[in-house]
Amino acid sequence: MKKNDYITAIIENIGANGEGIFHFDGATCFVPFVLIGEKIKAKVLKVKGSIAFCKVIEIIEPSNSRVMPKCPVFTKCGGCNIQHADYKTQLEIKKETVSTCLKKIARIDYRVGEVVPSEKEYGYRNKLQLPIRLEKGVVKLGFFREGSHDIIEIDDCPLHPDWAKTIISCVKEFIKENDISCYDENTKKGLLKHLVVREVDGSLLITLVASSVKINAINRLIDKLLLYFNDFSLIINENPKHTNVIFGDKFVTVYGSGKISVSEFGVSYEIGAESFMQVNSKQKKNLYKKVLSLCELDDNTVVIDGYSGAGVLTAILAKNAKKAYGVEIIQEAVDSANNLAKTNGLEDKMISYSGDCAEILPSLIEKCKSEGQKTVLVLDPPRKGVDEKIINQILISKPDKIVYVSCSPQSLARDLGLILGTLKRENNAIINLYPDVLNYDITYLTPYDMFPQSKHVESLVCLECKTN
Ligand SMILES: C[S@@+](CC[C@H](N)C(=O)[O-])C[C@H]1O[C@@H](n2cnc3c(N)ncnc32)[C@H](O)[C@@H]1O
Structure with missing residues (x-):
């Protein structure tokens, strides 16, 4: 087999990146946007030893699980990998990915729980982030094509609720009607760089990232947005730097309060334009609820929350424990966590450390x-x-209990293997062990679908120590 060959194959499996796998001519071949059992015609793009990367040319015999993707730029923008599979199949793919990683990487043969589905298959994302660029004299607003800085223009993204389409249209009209300059990556000139939107329970924080906070006729954008929304803030972020980092240091709120107040699990906090937030709000609540119940906290238990972000989960845990310690590397997130402890009267119970876990x-x-x-x-x-x-x-x-939230089945499998004792690090390598007794019992291991239509899968695991 060589580059540019055309081959006919039947898809045998789906890999961790959502891509199809088949074997041909002694090589393992990867081809995206196909499903198990499908007969396809593929073109070989690259051969590297016994691995080949292919592109699908024709689906000769489609799977019954194949559906029409909702998005016109699916396969181009790089955001979704499995929109061509019905939702039941997507969940099966994710469960299988977790199960296979555990077996192959750590030899852990555990019956993974059924994936907790997202309430919404589309329209679930609470955060929209789009680059705005001037390309060859044309203003473009969309997503970067995977692995490049070319813009795939969009009017909507079905992973977001309806507000996304309306805001994109308002911003596009505002740029056109007022001749607002947009950033050109070649000349490094131009004003508007990004549109970033956060939404919580219908409240919107709309941020325009620009090389200067002075945007002409910004009131006209506010007026446009007021035609559709009554609960929003418009913020301008100044980022004059020519880097891939989206936000600069200066935020100016030109309409609204610039914050969204949230209350969940008895903890009140504020979301700003920059705050970290899980993108699927409903599923995040399901996940946090289960984390809290798995921890089985009481007044005699201390909880250590590693990689604690802005401290929302730490505060929820602190309310239910003797004490909660959060550890987070980003200083602003630690400042938010300390603020959150103060506003919720948890200063004595919630201690946040800034630094490397x-x-x-x-x-x-x-x-x-x-x-x-x-x-x-x-x-x-x-x-x-x-x-x-x-x-x-x-x-x-040997902490009594470990509750592990993972966004990568591969690193989860490695870490579980090392904790349970089926793997061991030796001379910078990881080797297999065959212990009679494992260090911890797995009492819960269930994937949560935080990101429908994409390959990504979140898993929640609970380990209980045997030897305490
Ligand atoms: C997946 S997020 C979890 C956030 C939080 N638990 C939540 O639910 O909002 C991972 C967090 O780990 C932080 N982080 C990454 N590397 C770290 C490290 N070496 N030490 C401490 N925190 C780190 C990131 O800044 C990020 O806030």
Whole structure:
């Protein structure tokens, strides 16, 4: 098999990136946007040893699970990978991904729970983020094509509620009618760079990122938005730098309060244009509710919340425990967490540390356990998973319970293997072990579908220590 060959194949499996897998001529071949059992004609794009990357040319025999994608730019914008599968199949793909990673990476043969579905399959995202660019003299507002800075223009994105279409249309009209300049990546000149929208329970924070806060006729945009929305803020963020970082330091609110007040699980907090928020609000509530119930907190239990973000979950845990410690690397998020502790009267129960979990968590786990306290460790790391220093300390101090929220089945499998004892790090490599008894029992392992239509899968795991 070589580049530019055309081959006919039947899809055998779906990989962790949502792509189809088949074998041909001794090679494992990957092809996106297909489903198991489909007979396809594919073109070979690249061969690397015994791996080939292909593009689908024709679906000769489609699967019964194939549906018409809602989005006209599906396959182009890079945001969704499995919009061509019906929702039941999407959930099956995600469950299988988690299960396969556990088996292949860590030899953990656990019956993964059914994926908790998202209430909405489309229209679930509470955050819209679109670059605005001038390309060859034409203003474009849309998503970057995957792996490039070319804009795929859009009028709507079906992953967002209806407000997205309306706001995109208002901003496009405002730019056109008032001849507002937009950023050109080649000349590094132009005013408007990004449109970012956050929404909570119908309240909207609409932010225009621009190279200067002075945008002509901005009242005309406010008037346009007022025709459709009564609860919104319009904010201008000044970012004169030529980098991939979206926001600059200066925010000016030109309409509304510039914040959204939220109350959930008895904790009140404010969302700003920059605050981190899970993108699927309903599913986030389901996840936090389950985290809280798995922790089984009481007045005698301390909880350590590693990778704690702006501290909302830490505060929810603190309300139900003797004490909660949050650890987060981004200083602004720690400031928000401290503010949240103050406004909710939790200063004595909620302590937030600013810094790297790898440096802070081991001593914190050691301290809580050596004081003889019942200790629950919550971990919600980024995609790369938990640092080895933390795993080493877990193996020494053995917190009573670990509740792990993961956005990467691969790093989750590795970390679970290391914690349970089916894997071990030796001389910078990870080796298999065959222990008679595992260090922890898995008492819950269920994926949550936070991101329908995309390959991404969130998992929630609870581990209980056997030897305490
Ligand atoms: C998946 S988010 C979890 C946020 C939070 N638990 C929530 O539900 O809102 C991961 C968080 O870990 C933080 N982070 C990433 N690397 C870190 C590190 N080495 N030490 C501490 N925090 C880190 C990120 O800034 C981010 O806030």
